């Protein structure tokens with residue numbers, strides 16, 4: 236079983252999402268996670284966006 240989908244983990248008890256820190260491949264800074272309208276990681280420094288694939 237691959238674990239590539241483990242970008243974040245939902246805690247069903249509290250309803251919160253636990254994020255794993257993700258580093259921007261371009262500038263090396265920590266990226267921010269946005270759920271809406273689609274799950275994605277966004278780097279506020281250089282504008283890099285990486286979409287999260289569900290499954």
Ligand SMILES: [Zn+2]
Nearest residue numbers: 259262278281
């Ligand atoms: Zn960046």
